[in-house]
Amino acid sequence: MLRLVPVLLTGCAAWFGEGDAGLDTDGDGEADSGETGDTAEDLSEDDARVRALTDLPEGKYPCREPLLARVAHIVDGDTAYMQPESGGSEMKVRFIGIDAPEIEHDDPAECYGNEATAYTSAALLDHLVWLTFDAECKDFYDRDLAYVINGEGEAGFFDRALARNGFASALAIDPNTTYEDEIDADVAAAQAENLGMWGDCGG
Numbered sequence: 001m002l003r004l005v006p007v008l009l010t011g012c013a014a015w016f017g018e019g020d021a022g023l024d025t026d027g028d029g030e031a032d033s034g035e036t037g038d039t040a041e042d043l044s045e046d047d048a049r050v051r052a053l054t055d056l057p058e059g060k061y062p063c064r065e066p067l068l069a070r071v072a073h074i075v076d077g078d079t080a081y082m083q084p085e086s087g088g089s090e091m092k093v094r095f096i097g098i099d100a101p102e103i104e105h106d107d108p109a110e111c112y113g114n115e116a117t118a119y120t121s122a123a124l125l126d127h128l129v130w131l132t133f134d135a136e137c138k139d140f141y142d143r144d145l146a147y148v149i150n151g152e153g154e155a156g157f158f159d160r161a162l163a164r165n166g167f168a169s170a171l172a173i174d175p176n177t178t179y180e181d182e183i184d185a186d187v188a189a190a191q192a193e194n195l196g197m198w199g200d201c202g203g
Helices: 040-051 113-124 158-164 180-192
Strands: 002-004 055-057 067-076 079-084 091-095 128-132 144-149
Touching (some): 040 128, 055 144, 067 091, 067 113
Parallel strands (some): 091 144
Antiparallel strands (some): 067 079, 067 128, 079 091
16 A cells, blocks of 8 residues: 655655664674764665655555654664654664564674675664554564565665665565565565675575
8 A cells, every 4th residue: 555645845865874884893793883984975865765755655544644763773673772853763674574583682693694784774863754554553572563664665664675685584474465576576685686695695
């Protein structure tokens, strides 16, 4: 389902931030926050671009309306803390439909976990994104379940971009399966091209 939302502002900016965003420079196993390399002007322009997005992919029966949020901290490739622009509590968001390799916590990092985390950080950290939803809004761990939209088309559907570029495998969990077929196809294409972890981690 595509939901039309009001156009608030117009603007244009690069999809990914520039600089060394997302690199683990302090050795703690997580992407470093606050190092996106984006200037205030860059972020302002990108905010305007994201606000102007109108065709937002969401679930067939979404559990809530889309919302704008700023990405405050990257946990790993498929999870981030986000602050809703409308106010309220910070959200720990688990991206729907995909599963990125784990970074080091109590156990060693999985192959390509750090790379997936850096990719997500470079694209999202400090930026506004749209969060859209499927049938179920929370998981067993009380994380918010959402699709992350930061641009137009497939490239701007960030869950799918992670899959298509080889930074995540597919993970379909009922009832949030609206884009299961599309994400499966994205993963298959990445595997066929040996992209990301499919080329570097032995398939």
